[in-house]
Amino acid sequence: MARVKVGINGYGTIGKRVAYAVTKQDDMKLIGVTKTKPDFEAYRARELGIPVYSAGEEFLPRFEKAGFEVAGTLEDLLNEVDVIVDATPGGMGAKNKALYEKAGVKAVFQGGEKASVAEVSFVAQANYEKALGKDYVRVVSCNTTGLTRTLSAIQEYIDYVYAVMIRRAADPNDTKRGPINAITPSVTVPSHHGPDVQTVIPINIETSAFVVPTTLMHVHSVMVELKKPVEAKDVVDIFENTTRVLLFEKERGFDSTAQLIEFARDLHREWNNLYEIAVWKESISVRGNRLFYIQAVHQESDVVPENIDAIRAMFELADKWESIRKTNRSLGILK
Numbered sequence: 001m002a003r004v005k006v007g008i009n010g011y012g013t014i015g016k017r018v019a020y021a022v023t024k025q026d027d028m029k030l031i032g033v034t035k036t037k038p039d040f041e042a043y044r045a046r047e048l049g050i051p052v053y054s055a056g057e058e059f060l061p062r063f064e065k066a067g068f069e070v071a072g073t074l075e076d077l078l079n080e081v082d083v084i085v086d087a088t089p090g091g092m093g094a095k096n097k098a099l100y101e102k103a104g105v106k107a108v109f110q111g112g113e114k115a116s117v118a119e120v121s122f123v124a125q126a127n128y129e130k131a132l133g134k135d136y137v138r139v140v141s142c143n144t145t146g147l148t149r150t151l152s153a154i155q156e157y158i159d160y161v162y163a164v165m166i167r168r169a170a171d172p173n174d175t176k177r178g179p180i181n182a183i184t185p186s187v188t189v190p191s192h193h194g195p196d197v198q199t200v201i202p203i204n205i206e207t208s209a210f211v212v213p214t215t216l217m218h219v220h221s222v223m224v225e226l227k228k229p230v231e232a233k234d235v236v237d238i239f240e241n242t243t244r245v246l247l248f249e250k251e252r253g254f255d256s257t258a259q260l261i262e263f264a265r266d267l268h269r270e271w272n273n274l275y276e277i278a279v280w281k282e283s284i285s286v287r288g289n290r291l292f293y294i295q296a297v298h299q300e301s302d303v304v305p306e307n308i309d310a311i312r313a314m315f316e317l318a319d320k321w322e323s324i325r326k327t328n329r330s331l332g333i334l335k
Contacts, residue, residue, distance in 0.1 A: 007081035015087030024330040038068035078103035111141025121199035124309035128320035131313035146297035159227035165209035273301035
């Protein structure tokens with residue numbers, strides 16, 4: 001069977017991780033990536049043997065000035081691929097969609113885009129089947145992916161969810177964003193995360209969000225009002241058997257997000273990727289008809305396996321669990 005030819009539009013935090021993940025799949029082939037300028041990521045891609053394309057003709061002078069030879073422009077890349085993963089900054093994907101439609105290629109968008117950009121918003125374990133054969137799929141944001149993974153696992157017990165997002169201010173390499181000595185609240189309730197979860201699974205959910213001066217991970221404090229009884233030990237069992245969710249214990253030294261990232265380093269993961277959602281086991285508790293738990297989300301990597309599964313669904317290369325297992329094995333995801 002011919003491998004699906006994949007292009008990445010935007011070789012940054014998410015794009016380079018998805019590109020790496022594509023190279024680990026036996027049913028996909030990475031054709032090339034785009035950049036707007038010849039920065040260190042562009043040079044690294046070239047060192048890895050990945051063809052680098054200019055994200056548009058308007059950016060060609062930047063490459064020419066640096067003597068960086070590109071393989072062509074985005075339009076050229078689109079002529080060579082079956083699907084493009086749009087990993088451009090939020091809002092750019094919607095603008096790029098017309099190019100993808102004109103070229104007749106399928107496209108995977110990221111969570112920075114509105115749900116209307118695609119035919120389905122996607123988290124593999126929650127709604128893989130809805131993406132089968134689709135041309136345009138949106139992988140939801142890192143926070144929405146994290147919430148959806150754990151909430152979909154306990155969906156039968158949910159009457160109502162309230163979750164507080166404690167968000168990292170910026171990614172580690174981003175020097176242009178984030179508070180330095182402040183906590184920034186999202187003063188709109190609900191924050192966009194709750195409605196975004198509802199584009200994937202039909203649950204009652206409200207969210208609020210705060211940005212804090214850290215770069216490592218997001219943390220969610222989740223409260224679920226139950227529509228039927230469940231014990232904490234049952235939720236522990238459910239999460240232990242939920243793919244891409246891992247339980248961590250404070251008594252074993254996992255005091256903060258710093259230790260979670262160190263754990264990923266100890267696994268020798270590329271870019272310290274923690275693809276799995278980390279739930280503190282001790283935080284899982286039931287009080288009356290309310291379930292509580294706390295989880296952490298590695299914003300740079302949890303959506304990466306979702307992009308791979310989205311491509312498989314769009315080309316109907318595998319059923320849900322076959323795709324999830326293949327992706328997990330290829331990236332060393334623990335379960």
